[in-house]
Amino acid sequence: MRVCGVTRPGGRRGTGWSRVLVRVAGLVLLLTAAAPRVHAQSMDDAIFMDRRVLCAGLFYTREQWSDYWEGTLKRDNGNIGTLTTTQASWMGAYGVTDRINILASLPYVWTKASQGVLAGQQGAQDLSLGIKVRAFSTPLTTHGTLHGIAVLSATAPTSDYTVDFFPLSIGSASRRATARGLLSFQGRNGVYVNGSASYTRRGNVTLDRVAYFTNNQLFLTNEVQMPDVSDYALTLGYQRTGLVVPIVFTRQTTRGGADIRRQDMPFVSNRMNFTRVDGRVQYVIPKLKAVTVHVGASHVLRGRNVGQSTTVMGGLLLAGKL
Amino acid sequence: MRRASILPRVMLGARAASLTLMAALSLSCDKSITQTETLTPLEAVSTDASAGRWRMIVLTSPTQVPVPAPSAITSPAYVAELAAIKAAQETITPVQRERVAYWSGGGVLRWNQILRGLVARYNLPPAPRADGSYVFPDVNNPFGDPAFPFANPPYAARAYSYVAVAQYEALKAAWAYKYQYNRPAPARSDTGIRRLMPISDLPSYPSEDAVISGVTVAMLQALFPAAVEEITRRGADQREAALLAGKASSSDVAAGLALGRAVATLVLARASADGTGAAIGTPALWAALADSARARGETPWRSLETPVRPPMLPNFGRVQSWNLTATDVVAIRPPAPFPTASAQMLTEVAEVKRTVNGLTRAQRAIAEKWNDGAGTYTPPGHWNDIAAEYIRDARFSEVRAARAFALLNMAMHDASVACWEAKYTYFNPRPSQLDPSIRTDIGLPNFPAYPSGHSTFSAAAADVLGSLFPSAASQFTAMADEAGMSRLYGGIHYLNDIKEGKAHGLRVAAFTRRFAESDSAR
Numbered sequence: 014m015r016v017c018g019v020t021r022p023g024g025r026r027g028t029g030w031s032r033v034l035v036r037v038a039g040l041v042l043l044l045t046a047a048a049p050r051v052h053a054q055s056m057d058d059a060i061f062m063d064r065r066v067l068c069a070g071l072f073y074t075r076e077q078w079s080d081y082w083e084g085t086l087k088r089d090n091g092n093i094g095t096l097t098t099t100q101a102s103w104m105g106a107y108g109v110t111d112r113i114n115i116l117a118s119l120p121y122v123w124t125k126a127s128q129g130v131l132a133g134q135q136g137a138q139d140l141s142l143g144i145k146v147r148a149f150s151t152p153l154t155t156h157g158t159l160h161g162i163a164v165l166s167a168t169a170p171t172s173d174y175t176v177d178f179f180p181l182s183i184g185s186a187s188r189r190a191t192a193r194g195l196l197s198f199q200g201r202n203g204v205y206v207n208g209s210a211s212y213t214r215r216g217n218v219t220l221d222r223v224a225y226f227t228n229n230q231l232f233l234t235n236e237v238q239m240p241d242v243s244d245y246a247l248t249l250g251y252q253r254t255g256l257v258v259p260i261v262f263t264r265q266t267t268r269g270g271a272d273i274r275r276q277d278m279p280f281v282s283n284r285m286n287f288t289r290v291d292g293r294v295q296y297v298i299p300k301l302k303a304v305t306v307h308v309g310a311s312h313v314l315r316g317r318n319v320g321q322s323t324t325v326m327g328g329l330l331l332a333g334k335l
Numbered sequence: 336m337r338r339a340s341i342l343p344r345v346m347l348g349a350r351a352a353s354l355t356l357m358a359a360l361s362l363s364c365d366k367s368i369t370q371t372e373t374l375t376p377l378e379a380v381s382t383d384a385s386a387g388r389w390r391m392i393v394l395t396s397p398t399q400v401p402v403p404a405p406s407a408i409t410s411p412a413y414v415a416e417l418a419a420i421k422a423a424q425e426t427i428t429p430v431q432r433e434r435v436a437y438w439s440g441g442g443v444l445r446w447n448q449i450l451r452g453l454v455a456r457y458n459l460p461p462a463p464r465a466d467g468s469y470v471f472p473d474v475n476n477p478f479g480d481p482a483f484p485f486a487n488p489p490y491a492a493r494a495y496s497y498v499a500v501a502q503y504e505a506l507k508a509a510w511a512y513k514y515q516y517n518r519p520a521p522a523r524s525d526t527g528i529r530r531l532m533p534i535s536d537l538p539s540y541p542s543e544d545a546v547i548s549g550v551t552v553a554m555l556q557a558l559f560p561a562a563v564e565e566i567t568r569r570g571a572d573q574r575e576a577a578l579l580a581g582k583a584s585s586s587d588v589a590a591g592l593a594l595g596r597a598v599a600t601l602v603l604a605r606a607s608a609d610g611t612g613a614a615i616g617t618p619a620l621w622a623a624l625a626d627s628a629r630a631r632g633e634t635p636w637r638s639l640e641t642p643v644r645p646p647m648l649p650n651f652g653r654v655q656s657w658n659l660t661a662t663d664v665v666a667i668r669p670p671a672p673f674p675t676a677s678a679q680m681l682t683e684v685a686e687v688k689r690t691v692n693g694l695t696r697a698q699r700a701i702a703e704k705w706n707d708g709a710g711t712y713t714p715p716g717h718w719n720d721i722a723a724e725y726i727r728d729a730r731f732s733e734v735r736a737a738r739a740f741a742l743l744n745m746a747m748h749d750a751s752v753a754c755w756e757a758k759y760t761y762f763n764p765r766p767s768q769l770d771p772s773i774r775t776d777i778g779l780p781n782f783p784a785y786p787s788g789h790s791t792f793s794a795a796a797a798d799v800l801g802s803l804f805p806s807a808a809s810q811f812t813a814m815a816d817e818a819g820m821s822r823l824y825g826g827i828h829y830l831n832d833i834k835e836g837k838a839h840g841l842r843v844a845a846f847t848r849r850f851a852e853s854d855s856a857r
Contacts, residue, residue, distance in 0.1 A: 091463070091641025130639055130767045130776035132691065173696055177703045178776070210817055221700035224451070224720060226710055231452035233720070236368040257589070275480060276462040277710045278778070 055104075056116055056143045056164045057246060058259070059207055062108030063334070066329075069105035070330030072307065076100075078320030081180070084272030085317055094128030096180055096320060100138075104330075110149040119171065122183035131181055134174065138184045141168040143191075156329035157200035164193040176237075177220050179279035180320065187239045187281075188216040199252075207248035207259075207263040215239040218281055227280050228271040237282050240269030255297035261311075263289045275320050287316035293326075372448065372723055374440020378533040379732040383856075386734040387511030390854035392657070392741070393602050394504050397511035400597040402590055405516055405540045408524050416584040417525045423579055424529055427708030431579055432531075438576040438609050439532040442547035443502055443736040444727055447719055449569060450498055451712040453559045457486040459712055460644070460781070465643035471615055477561035484559065488788060489614070489651045489751045491713040494558045494656060496748035497606050497831050498551060499740035505550040505598035506543060506734040507590065532580035541591035542583035543733050547594020548573040550602075557603055609655035614648040621645055628762040629651040634769070634785040636762045647782040652756025657745035658846035664753050667842040669835040672763045672785040680769070683782035683829035687766040688773050691826035698824040699776055705821035708778045714789050714818070715747040718796035721814065725804050738856055746847035750795040751788070753834065758783040765827060768830060776824035786836035787828045790819035794840025799847055815840075 062068050076098040080089050104118040124134035143166030153159040170186040193211035193227045220235045227237075243266050250259035270284035294308035307328035313321045342817030387397050394400070395700045405410050418442035427435075438445060461469050461481035470481060484490055518540035522528040537543070552570035556563050574592065577583040583591070609802035624646070628635035638644045656664065673679040690698075723744050726736050767773045780788075797815035819837055822828035851857070 029664045046481055066641050094641075128641055130773070130779050132776050132777045175699060175703065177706075217368060221703040222706065222711075223371065223704070224455075224712060224717075226452070226712075229456065231448070231455050231712065232368070233370045233448070234368055238366050238368050244823075274710065275482075320502035 032259065035069055055118075056141070056145065056166050056191070057193060057195070057209055057211070058197060058248070059122075059160055059162055059199070059205070060257075061111065061145070062106050062114050062146060064107045064108045064110050065334050066104065067307075067335050068330050068332035069103070070105070070305075070328055072104060072326060072328035073098070073100040074100045074102070074324055074326040076322045076324040077320040078313075081320040082273075082316045082318055083275065083277075086275075087321070092129035092131070093126045093180065095126075097123075097125045097127070098183075098322075099123045099125075102328075113176075114145040116143040116145060116166070117141065124181045124183055126181060134181050134183050136169065136174045136183055137172045138174070139168045139186075139189075140171050140277065141166055143167070153198060156202070157205075158196075161208075162195040162197065164191070164195065166191045166193075175217040176218050176281045179281060179283075181238075182281070185215070185218060185239070185281050187218050188214070190214045203251050203253045205248075205250045205252060206252070207246070209248075210245040211243065213242040213244075215241055219280075225280070228284060237283050238269075240267050241286065242267050242285075244322055255299065255302075257293075257295040259291075259293050259295075261289075261291040261293070263287075264292065270318075272298065279318060281316040285316075285318045287319050288314045290314060303332050305332070336804060340490050364621060366471055372720070374444055374727060374729075376436075376439040376533050377441040377444075377733075378730060378808070379535060379735075380730045381732055381733045381735075382535055382537040383510070383735050384514055385780050386507055386732070387514055389734075389738070389856045390850075391507060392500055392504060392745075393605055394508065394598065398509045399601070400508060400594055402508075402512045402594050405518050405586055405590065408518060409466045410612065413584065413586065414588060417521055417528065420521050420528050420578060420581060420584065421525075423854045424581070426529070427531075427579055428437065429857060431575070434572045435576045435580050438544065438573050439580065440727070441733060441736060442544050442573055443733050443740060444723055445573075446498070446502070446547065446551045447723055447740060449566075450495065450555070451716045451719060453555065453562055454486045454491045454716050455712045456562070457482060457484050457559060458491065458713060460485055460487070460709060463642050463644075469642075469644055474560065477559075479564045482561055486559075486713070487647055488707075488713045488715065488792070489648050489654075489755055490611075491750045492715040492751035493606075493609075493654065493745070494720060494735060494790070495610065495715050496560065496741075497602060498554045499737065499744040500657070501550050501599055501602040502547055503734070503737040503741040504602060506737050508598060509541050509543055509546040509594060510542055510734050512590075512594070513543075516540050518587070520582050521584050521587075523705055528581040530581050532582055533608060534580070534582050537732075539583050539587045541594050542577055542587035543576075543591065544577035544583060545588040545591025546595040546598075549592040550599045551594050551595070553599030554602065557606070589719035596717075605655075610650070610653050614651040614654060615645075615651040618645075620649060622763050624649060624759060632674065632676070633762070634764055636764045637768060638781055639765065639779060640781055644771075644781050646759075648755060649759045649779070649782075652752055652754075652759055656749040656752045656846075658850050659749050659753065659843065663846065664756050666761065667753065667839065668757050669771075669786050669839045672831060672835075675769065679831075680829075683831055684766055684769050684773075686830055687823065687826055687828075688727075688770060690823055691773060691776060694776060698769075699851040701817055701821045702776050702824040705787075705818040706777045706825065708780070714792045715744065715751070715796070717767045717818075718743065718747060718792065718800070721811075722796075722800055725800065725807065729804070735856070737801050737812050738854075742803065742847055742851050743796055744851070746799045746844045747792050749846060750791045750840050750843045753839060754788050754791040755782075756841065757786055758788075761785050763832075766829060767826070772827055775826040777827065779827050784828055785832045786839055787822050787832040788836070789822050789828075790815075790833045790836025791840040791843070793818040794837040795844040795847070796840075798841055798844035799851075803846055803850065838844055 079095045100120040102120040106116045120138045122138045123135040145164045148161045168189040176186045191213040195209035197207045199205045246263040248261045267284045270282045291311035298304045309326040311324045472481045472483040477821035520539040522530045548570040555566045625635035765784045793815035800811045819833040
């Protein structure tokens, strides 16, 4: 069972005309590089493209918050109002083999505050490249199969956006390398459970000023040490031919960094933690088997130095065999 | 066939993997950052033996505070002090060695860094309460919410100047007694004492390190009372370092500490009566400022914050200056800005809008470089940052370093007073008030626009630094001009604010330069 336009392992993939359409459209999408967010078919799920299958598409996400945590204090801010972050993301995945996929994504991001005078920002954000390997698959009892998956990815900014204007900066501009391990139990009845954990090493970033204050200390340099980030995620999902419905709990922890001080602006190296619940539906259009529609929504339940955001997402992915 | 076609694909996967790995490895394992402005052990080019005769600012004479004669170096008491230093050096710990190294770069420079950190720590505006009101910081409740102080630019300019002036006064007094009593440093009297810092032939009674610690700790405790614990600890570390280094004996330290504290008391007496207490003003005053602008046919400034925040320190223009009288402040005030309804003003507003809408990355970098907004060491702190490296590289004696910081910071405090006087005389709106479609690239200061504080501070600072370091004068001017223009790029000032602010800053600096030309230190 694959969602990205692929019906069954070893089964026929789409009708003749849709296969042609998908090959062309998939390539065009790959080459036009518009924008994505890594949610759907992604670095943190158990979905694989079959060998020679290319899957690419566009995602739109809109994230909004009015309340945020200043350290651990939840508050609103009349000079921000509601902060909206919109992303249009291009993403692609390719099956090098049935067990090895390569993934890429690039978002274009817009930010906007509904109140106050601060200017919204926009720009191409960070390019991510990853390789995803299914290390083993083993039947577990008569009820299903356990998969072990490893993902290694690297991310780097593609434009010289500012990181000194949070919460309106479009990203942290930190070069990052992530290692993720994922165990997935896929039940024969369609229910599946994933558990994953990742560790992200983050490179330092530079500001356009010669001094800054964080961690209760004045730093006389333009270089900011970026704490690493780890997360773990638990997914409970249901899948059948052409449909995947996961619910994901994610907990991200920043391993260092300072709290936002009282009435201060956020800073790029803040300790940004959150617990988020995320529901998605990934659906293959029956008459257009190469096309997968993604819709989803997520909400931050608890956090520290982040907004209590609600995100809605929609995407369209096309898959085809090259 | 199948195997043959799989191989290149596996290789593609391997290439992707190696690319990813390379990117990962390029994040080198060492994330430690190197701070600039490192201080090296101070070996002053001159001891400035005549500094005890340099012109005083607050004290009536360098010997206004008496310092009793020390015991002779042959006295049993002093010999015992030397023995105690040797014993302490025998048992010195790695932590103590670090402290000696930390303080060996010069107390004036080190305390200036510490002060910049304190300003950045306390430079946060009060948060609004649930009912939309604001509580002002309370000196009697410094640990509260809001903390005391809110070290905004005028507060910071004043704090930098009071600390620098107090250090300068105390060191001139110390120099007078040093050359009156001529007691050599312990490591010079006794070859059994190791020199853990450079030790010149500057007489050691009273100890300059103890004088600096005594005067600075007392000043900072008054200015940043919530940081009392850290300030006190650092002062004690500095005195211990001088002792352990073989630079001062316990009686040198005791006399220096007492002198420093006594000078601070005199300087704080001036500070407590300089008008800062009334700088916040009252709701009636805030309303009167707007009424007065309306009466002149002008659109008055208003706060664009939500909830509306009272203007920042509207009476700061009445605070006592260092080198200007209240009459001088009014006499050098910039001419009135363009009327808010005038064609010139429309042109100015349009220029701001055109600039922010077409902002280049390089212009944004300049706006952020000089932003120096909330949570930073402020524009006066930025100029102390710039000055510190020149002062370090010039290898000034402690008393000459204190003079440099005193001149710089007197000029910036005076610029702050004069600028605030002008801002609240004209009460001129910010660009985003006259054209709400103007979005700013940095935080919008909560006080009137005209003239630009950055431009005034920076022009005054650059002018004084240029007189201290003539070979770098043109660089300082270029920096000041860039600081001024950064406010246009940020979308928070009109070009005329910047132009008039610069001219105003130069007029202010002339008063400090006149003082410097006649202080016998040149």
